[in-house]
Amino acid sequence: MTSPRILLLPGFQNSGVGHWQTLWETQFGDLRVEQHDWMQPLRGDWITRLEDVVQQQPGPVLLAAHSLGCHLVAAWAAVSGSTAKVQGALLVAPPDVTQPNFPPQLHRWVVPVLNALPFPATLVASTDDPYCSFEAAEKLAGHWGTTVNNIGARGHINANSGLGDWPQGRALLLNQK
Template identity: 60%
Template sequence: MSDTSTPTVLLLPGWQNSGPAHWQSRWEQRYGDTRVEQHDWMRPLRGDWTARLDEVVADLPGPVVLAAHSLGCILTAWWAAHSRHAGKVRGALLVAPGDVERPDLAAQIRGWAPIARHPLPFPAVLVASQDDPYCSFERAEGLARSWGARCVDYGARGHINADSGLGDWDEGRGWLMQLATPA
């Protein structure tokens, strides 16, 4: 029997967290979504971030959906490849993954390469921008293929963050809610 309860939305910000104007913060305020707080947003450690996400998912009684941004996308893929709790995830919205294998980012965010490239054990939509300064569109398409995610070309929207002028980003919320609804 499948779980038809309403899933908890977990927000997975990237490096340096998401500020108040970011769509993740706006969703937290508007919908009461749960931000997965990390102990150090400035010096992210993959093992620590993975353990924290695993702890949060394990402690929740029902299903979850993930709304990840930037490094949060890379975290999602790594966590899903290693966690015994990934079965609780109904789906993931992966927005603007950061290419931590790129030399300039790898120097700033150490220890996150290689990027896990296993198919995700849950449905996912990856939203990528044509002019994201942290990941080329072609690279994002390749990650989507590796993860088995549907790739959405979001045009020239930068890093799909507060600077992109998305406001509450109702379109992204719609994709997330599609993932949250059991098939």
């Protein structure tokens, strides 16, 4: 049986130096799904790119999404014919796209896709994420049919959260399969 390929799905503005996704890419050879435009993300373009990358993989995949990448997973899963290739997903710090101060360049994302995901997934949320309350994250998890992992007060669960290469997150992802 082929080991699943881990696809990294960064959010708005990509994941920079010190971010757990970047560290996973460097240390483990995970594949970052590069988007055409990280600064003006168009939902349809991002969905198409993810579909292309999933179809290119010879075997199963695991999805490791951060921030807007979580909404990408939900939007992609609602329209893709390739979801059977996904063994599981880790959805980390999804933003509340309905909040009034959501960045205007993300206007294509303000109506969230709330369908249940057709594969196992864990949503990891922080109690002090400036982009999403824990309660809003729990609601997203309910819609998406995911389990919720409360990571405590870790902000947006990014490079500023002090997680390093975040072995606990990797374990959560690998336990999805």
